[in-house]
Amino acid sequence: MAMDYRNIISELVDEKKQVYAEMSDAIWGFAEPRFQEFESSKIQQEYLASRGFAIKADLAGEETAFIAEYGSGKPILAFLGEFDALSSLQQEADQTERILIEGKTNGHGCHHHLLGTSAVAAVDALKAYMEENQLPGTIRYYGCPAEENAGGKAYLVRDGYFNDCDAAITWHPGTSNKTSADDGYLANFRVFFTFHGISSHAAGAPELGRSALDAVEIMDIGVNFMREHMIDAARIHGAITNSGGIAPNVIPSEAQVLYAIRAPKVTQVKKLYERMCDIAQGAALITGTTVDIRQVAAYSNVIRNETLEDVMDAHLRHFVPIGYTEEEKAYAAKFKEVITELDKEGLKNAISRIASKDEKQAVMDMSLFDFVIDKNANTGGGGSTDVGDVSWVVPTGQVSVVTCAAGTAFHSWQCVAQGKSSIAHKGMIAAAKIMACTGVDLLTKPELLESAKKDWVENLEGETYPNPLPEDVKPAIW
Numbered sequence: 229m230a231m232d233y234r235n236i237i238s239e240l241v242d243e244k245k246q247v248y249a250e251m252s253d254a255i256w257g258f259a260e261p262r263f264q265e266f267e268s269s270k271i272q273q274e275y276l277a278s279r280g281f282a283i284k285a286d287l288a289g290e291e292t293a294f295i296a297e298y299g300s301g302k303p304i305l306a307f308l309g310e311f312d313a314l315s316s317l318q319q320e321a322d323q324t325e326r327i328l329i330e331g332k333t334n335g336h337g338c339h340h341h342l343l344g345t346s347a348v349a350a351v352d353a354l355k356a357y358m359e360e361n362q363l364p365g366t367i368r369y370y371g372c373p374a375e376e377n378a379g380g381k382a383y384l385v386r387d388g389y390f391n392d393c394d395a396a397i398t399w400h401p402g403t404s405n406k407t408s409a410d411d412g413y414l415a416n417f418r419v420f421f422t423f424h425g426i427s428s429h430a431a432g433a434p435e436l437g438r439s440a441l442d443a444v445e446i447m448d449i450g451v452n453f454m455r456e457h458m459i460d461a462a463r464i465h466g467a468i469t470n471s472g473g474i475a476p477n478v479i480p481s482e483a484q485v486l487y488a489i490r491a492p493k494v495t496q497v498k499k500l501y502e503r504m505c506d507i508a509q510g511a512a513l514i515t516g517t518t519v520d521i522r523q524v525a526a527y528s529n530v531i532r533n534e535t536l537e538d539v540m541d542a543h544l545r546h547f548v549p550i551g552y553t554e555e556e557k558a559y560a561a562k563f564k565e566v567i568t569e570l571d572k573e574g575l576k577n578a579i580s581r582i583a584s585k586d587e588k589q590a591v592m593d594m595s596l597f598d599f600v601i602d603k604n605a606n607t608g609g610g611g612s613t614d615v616g617d618v619s620w621v622v623p624t625g626q627v628s629v630v631t632c633a634a635g636t637a638f639h640s641w642q643c644v645a646q647g648k649s650s651i652a653h654k655g656m657i658a659a660a661k662i663m664a665c666t667g668v669d670l671l672t673k674p675e676l677l678e679s680a681k682k683d684w685v686e687n688l689e690g691e692t693y694p695n696p697l698p699e700d701v702k703p704a705i706w
């Protein structure tokens with residue numbers, strides 16, 4: 229009997245695991261934020277070009293976006309990667325206390341350095357397997373910029389880069405191993421409301437001034453009153469990005485608030501957004517100011533795909549447990565001790581959702597969750613991802629694989645600190661194997677792609693992609 233293809237894929241990935249570890253460590257070091265991932269994108273482009281992939285870069289107005297392609301004809305499989313860092317999270321590797329790196333401002337607090345590199349490894353191994361077995365079809369790695377605070381994939385979707393794809397595969401680093409099913413990702417708009425008033429001396433001539441800051445405050449009050457009359461699952465949060473200055477004796481002529489508006493469906497977000505535009509107009513009317521409204525980003529909700537979930541879940545269960553040394557368990561235990569009290573509370577809640585009463589204490593004591601959680605378990609949710617936009621135009625599957633200690637909050641310095649550990653590398657390698665094996669299945673069993681397409685059509689419930697980006701919005705740093 230022929231060798232199980234999973235063993236072959238596993239060997240192909242393992243052969244180069246040092247190369248991938250070095251690549252992800254380098255990207256961790258570059259720590260480039262949204263749309264500035266020049267070095268990170270380059271290192272992946274150069275590697276994949278050297279491995280025989282054809283590169284197309286600078287896509288959809290995103291200089292750091294690229295597609296690396298191998299093969300020809302149908303089916304066409306997309307493997308999604310990311311490489312953007314987060315601001316203000318610079319942190320020395322492996323340190324359990326906050327130690328800033330001099331001259332650095334950003335850090336990989338969402339482990340996207342592993343996310344992208346793992347997908348690079350997946351297509352690398354899959355290409356070798358396709359050549360060896362003369363499999364027809366096309367595989368593509370999508371280097372997707374600016375997942376954080378911009379939703380870079382939405383622009384690639386808008387410009388049609390996924391239109392000919394048959395399936396998209398991706399993963400996300402995490403604290404648990406789980407196939408994404410109905411994971412409660414929310415659609416999300418980011419919108420700036422900028423009010424313009426008239427400046428004057430606040431004591432000498434208040435009647436001549438019109439306060440833009442008043443308008444921001446009244447808008448926020450309006451939004452807070454709206455909360456009573458919106459669906460429970462919606463979330464709205466704002467930041468005053470310009471308060472109009474620091475002088476109390478000057479009437480502020482300009483003030484600005486940035487809102488994130490989230491709800492389970494992008495169509496629901498659109499409705500809330502329209503109501504907030506009315507509230508802004510009301511605030512302007514009350515204060516005698518004017519308002520400019522500028523939407524700068526949009527993420528769509530994720531359309532789940534049961535067929536791809538099942539395929540990926542089987543591979544996840546094959547490659548997990550990952551297996552950790554005593555040293556790695558001790559390393560993770562150290563980090564588990566330095567998470568915040570609130571995160572400890574969150575960990576307890578998470579465990580009560582995934583473990584039975586009898587298992588609870590044992591799971592609570594683990595420093596690494598080296599098991600697979602049922603894909604339908606309720607693990608919270610509330611975040612947003614631009615993978616959602618891809619899932620509206622092509623059947624999409626994703627898994628989460630452990631890259632750090634139990635309880636670690638993402639978007640934290642504790643997460644950044646663990647990004648170069650052997651635990652992080654092991655998770656990245658396991659994810660690459662899971663994705664490459666999923667690729668083999670989809671290339672060799674056409675019935676799977678048919679079934680995935682059927683799920684996708686059903687789960688769209690008759691809707692088509694409600695492109696949430698206004699036509700004139702371009703990828704930008706705001």
Ligand SMILES: [Zn+2]
Nearest residue numbers: 338340375400
């Ligand atoms: Zn992320």
